[in-house]
Amino acid sequence: MSARNRVSMCAVIIAMFFCNVSSSWSQEANTEPQWLWGEVEAVNVQAKTVQVKYLDYDMDIEKELVITVDDKTKFENAKGLEDIKVEDTVSVDYLSDSGGVNLAMTVSVEKLEDMEDVPADMQEPELERVGSDPEENVAAPSEVQAEPVDVQQ
Numbered sequence: 001m002s003a004r005n006r007v008s009m010c011a012v013i014i015a016m017f018f019c020n021v022s023s024s025w026s027q028e029a030n031t032e033p034q035w036l037w038g039e040v041e042a043v044n045v046q047a048k049t050v051q052v053k054y055l056d057y058d059m060d061i062e063k064e065l066v067i068t069v070d071d072k073t074k075f076e077n078a079k080g081l082e083d084i085k086v087e088d089t090v091s092v093d094y095l096s097d098s099g100g101v102n103l104a105m106t107v108s109v110e111k112l113e114d115m116e117d118v119p120a121d122m123q124e125p126e127l128e129r130v131g132s133d134p135e136e137n138v139a140a141p142s143e144v145q146a147e148p149v150d151v152q153q
Contacts, residue, residue, distance in 0.1 A: 033093055033105065036065060040088045045081050050107070052090060067092055069104045076108035084109060 038054030041064060048069050056063045069081050078084055089110040094102045 031095060033095060034102075035091070035093050037091045038089070040084055040086050040090055042086065043081060043084050048081060050081065050084060050090070050104075052092065065102060067094055067102050067104045067107070069107065073104045074106045076106065077111055078107070078109045081107075 036052060036054045038052040040050055041053050042051040044050075050067050050069070051064055052067060053062055053064050055061070075081075075083070084090065084107070091106075091108040091110065092104050093106040094104045096102050
């Protein structure tokens, strides 16, 4: 085998190695938990899926994502997928696999009462006004006297 062929063969082997490394990196990146918050567009109890419309903050556009649930999925404010309705607002923690399946770890249904109630510690405190009452010091227009201005030329 000539030196030229050996160099070409080494280049191919190195390229194949980096392709395998980069594909394993992308698979590892998909195992990171993801999060989304959005409105339920559709629920399919038989297929164990829920379709959610959400805002992609990076691209500033609305997108839709199909989330699959299984026996390990935890639900908050719902007993299961059958309690989730179209137009519900949900928060979902999920994992994406290389096959495009988005598996929910946690699905939390946001209740309207929860969004309307402001915790007591979040309310703005009433502040005491410091200084005099602004209405006491305001002179009526008739009380204001213009002082003559000496204009020299």
